[in-house]
Amino acid sequence: MTNKTDPRLAELRGNIDALDGELIALLARRLDLVAAVAERKIDLGLPVYVPEREDAMFRSRRAEAEGRGVAPDLIEDLLRRIMRESYSTEGARGFRCVLDDPRPVVLVGGRGQMGRLLHRAFTASGFEVRILEQEDWDHAASICEGAGLVLIGVPIHATLEVIEACRGLVPPEAVLADISSLKAGPVAAMGAVHPGPVVGLHPMFGPTVGTLAKQVVVCCHGRDEAGYGWLLDQIRTWGASIVDAEPEVHDRLMGTVQALRHFATFVYGTHLMAEDVDLSRILAMSSPIYRLELGMVGRLFAQDPDLYADIIFDSLEGPGLARRYRERFDEALALYEAGDRDGFRERFREVSEWFGPLAQTFLTESSALLDQARDRLKI
């Protein structure tokens, strides 16, 4: 092949190799600088992540790139990826503690996956963390003694029972909180067993995320916001954002979206198995979009069946919702079996209108993501 010997090509490739060496050196320096900024901010008691400042930075970098003939999206994508690297090593250097004199945190069910994630985050923020697991209940009173927060993170079906078991254990001025994926029942129950500050939290992510940066935690008010405000502030220092919701609204939305979506994915997985679809054949034929569609189904089945049984059986809002969903299914099936293309198109347009401008937003967002998925493909 000529490319082995063409001197011009060899020279250009040598230049690219040298340039990439400069790029790596630049990256190492940038990561060090960002780490120094984070440390300085912690010393000054400032928040590490400030969205407004980030926006301003991107605007200025985009303009600078454009001025030099580099696509603004390219520099923004690269900087966002570099910044993720900084977030993911942040916990290792520690987080700011929002309290001057933090009292111990008790994690009930703290040896589960989500418990371990929180354990790391609290420890990295200077809190003493104590675990209260099933086998520790004989010592529950001494474990909870002097605690500033008792945080319950156990499977949904055990949550109410565990809350009841906490009666009298939580120091009166301590915060009692839970992280189950239903909120109305637990928040009411916590209010009944504990006279002090009460708050219900729902982390909107699984324990596999690694870092809490840019994740969302839903917050349902229980009692005495002034008493638990520090906990929300502490979660914000980990980079997560807090979204308020009334417990009942939260539960209804979760049933409709989260539980039913998992249910639909479960059904689709059983269908692929029943049809014994040749997955390797399909994957060989798949462009990024189909690979992602299939991946969103397959990823469910790499996870814990108990977790999904809990979410579906405990938070799907009664049989009514699933039944109504099946009615929609039958309506679509009827259109299909009648060969009613016009009816299909009409319904399609109705749904488009209902989604409104969000449909286009979703298309744009997911297309950008698919571009990134494609970057990783070797073809």
Next chain:
Amino acid sequence: MTNKTDPRLAELRGNIDALDGELIALLARRLDLVAAVAERKIDLGLPVYVPEREDAMFRSRRAEAEGRGVAPDLIEDLLRRIMRESYSTEGARGFRCVLDDPRPVVLVGGRGQMGRLLHRAFTASGFEVRILEQEDWDHAASICEGAGLVLIGVPIHATLEVIEACRGLVPPEAVLADISSLKAGPVAAMGAVHPGPVVGLHPMFGPTVGTLAKQVVVCCHGRDEAGYGWLLDQIRTWGASIVDAEPEVHDRLMGTVQALRHFATFVYGTHLMAEDVDLSRILAMSSPIYRLELGMVGRLFAQDPDLYADIIFDSLEGPGLARRYRERFDEALALYEAGDRDGFRERFREVSEWFGPLAQTFLTESSALLDQARDRLKI
């Protein structure tokens, strides 16, 4: 705020600003070098994209990064993103033409979205492109005269009729090909109307991709591979990969995966509308994973209802498949309504086993993608 005045913080930020300026300058130089390499390769008649060389390059860059304390994944992600930028501007500089003396290409239905994508690619490769649209049939004979390829890209339900209309129009030694999403019928029909080389293609992507780099095109053999081989080679120069399939296998897999998946997504969209779910509320609460799940539904409804009506009504393999899918739905509903968690978990494990190691692959892949989605979130 102290950060406005802290001199150490200001100094560090100034250093980051300066460093990002260097980064942008480096990027501009790298893009120029890659463009020069591509031009040199085209001059030498070499393929622009060589997966093995890319692999070797990543291995060496990862090792170099690790040696300097930079995460190997970080440099690989950044380089992949930079390389995408090079791919997307590649067509603008032209592609290699695999034929010494290319004859004209006729795109039947070439004013559609996919037709325009192919038009650009053929033109950028030095082919004369002629369009044969509905309104041009009076001049069809002169449009097809001297053509080296007649490529049919019309809606599925019109494909067979258009193929029949091509009888006698295609020069005997020219290639007759189609890009519809069903292959058995069109490939047989093309073989019946044309005595020369025949091949069925199915681009596994929508016209919104922008570039064909790293996309997949399924190829169903018709007749005289030696006669149409140049077309596959030409498609490969655009960066796409060709995957062979028997027409019947292709059609069955597409029905099971593509058409039924779209059908399921359509049903889910109608369900969200019927429940009148508060989308903005849901989005405010959504971490990347839920936003992506919802986005994969919503994106459908930003697209062309006719296209999806065609895919579902024409390529869903008879009512049997959709009916069997509904049986799976009813089985899951029965488990749920009976409160049979054990039955659910058992079924879940069966599906996990059926997915095998792919479930974990999908989880890992989609998690990496979600990390990227999160990079873009402002929270």
